[in-house]
Amino acid sequence: MNRETQQVILQLAQNARPVRPLRRPYVRAAVWVVISMIFVAGMVLIIPADHDLLRQFAERSFVIEQFAALATGIAAGLAAFVTVIPGGDRRWALLPLLPISLWLGSLAPSCFREFTRMGTQVFLVPHSLWCLPSIVLLGTVPALAMVVMLRRGAPLTPHLTAALGGLAAAGIGNIGVRFIHPEDVSVMLMVWHVGGVMLLCAFAGSAGRHFLNWRSIIGASENIAR
Amino acid sequence: MDITQPVLPDHRFSELMQSAQAGDTDAYIQLLEKVTPRIRQIVRRHRTFLHPEDIEDLVQDILLSLHAVRATYDPGRPFMPWLLAIARNRLVDGARRYARGAAHEVCVENLAVTFADERANTVMNGLGDLPALEQAIGALPPIQRDAIRMLKLGEMSLKEAADAANTTVGALKVATHRAMASLRKMLVKKQ
Known part of the structure; x- marks a missing residue:
């Protein structure tokens, strides 16, 4: 055995504190969803809704859309937690495709109808510019919780993991925004809400290596040992 | 020799890792000593062009990474796939770092080590x-x-x-x- 490597082994073992194995990804995803939903529910209660919530709940399309957004958030969160486990099956990263398809599918028929009726004029329908910042605001705590939890894992695929985490946080944030902001035009929902969530997902993915990298995770473990 | 076939049976590695996670230093040393030749073999196989000291650096990198994320090991799952996933990832990461470094490297021959002026070289005496x-x-x-x-x-x-x-x-x-x-x-x- 190389002398330097032997010294590294001894130093690592002598400084090693007991660690609790991470819980299974589905348990971690469940904990994250509970934290996120408590925050989003709190924000929805604090921020007054400027439309009739009960009427919205009576609409089947709204319920399906919200269910699909929630399922997207949960699936993306679960997939993100699987990607930080060495040896985990990478195919889990495809899981969010199913609820995303449902989400897009729930909006596509009415988008098509609006587009055939109004043409390109549909893009000129007045729209609140606050929806994207609102998704960011309501996704803040879910995103922070996600980063903290992901950094306890291994940064094997930083961009993919961060993109999934971003999709999860933005998806959950969007659920709250849909309760706060009225939006009856499906094309606008598709562009601003679904598009906004995808934009945030891409942004998180591109920034993944900044907060999920071996250097900072090894450095953090050395600081704890010290 | 197949790199996925360890010297010890997998369940023995799992037991050692479980003890290491619980804070057993001896078990952790034993585990790291047992996996190090295996890691070295993987690095050698994937980086045949590297000098022995560079191979050793990569082995140490992988050991540090294993240590940093030891909480991600689930005692209910096999140990070797977990270790191999970390090792392969660090090898790819190392190659990326090397390529990035090489792209910014400038080769300079006979770089002056001091100024020619005599007065600048007096400190060399002490x-x-x-x-x-x-x-x-x-x-x-x-x-x-x-x-x-x-x-x-x-x-x-x-x-x-x-x-x-x-x-x-x-x-x-x-x-x-x-x-x-x-x-x-x-x-x-x-x-």
């Missing part, structure tokens, strides 16, 4: 006992030794050295500070 210094540096723990070699001998910046050692600037500063204190003690003793 270097002291060089073999004793080299010996004292060699006796430092690896992290401190690397810190001294990169920052004081190699004149790298903190940021460059932290990147090269795959650690943080803060950790490097602490290691340098400790190393300087140890060197001072060791050299004073010898005088």
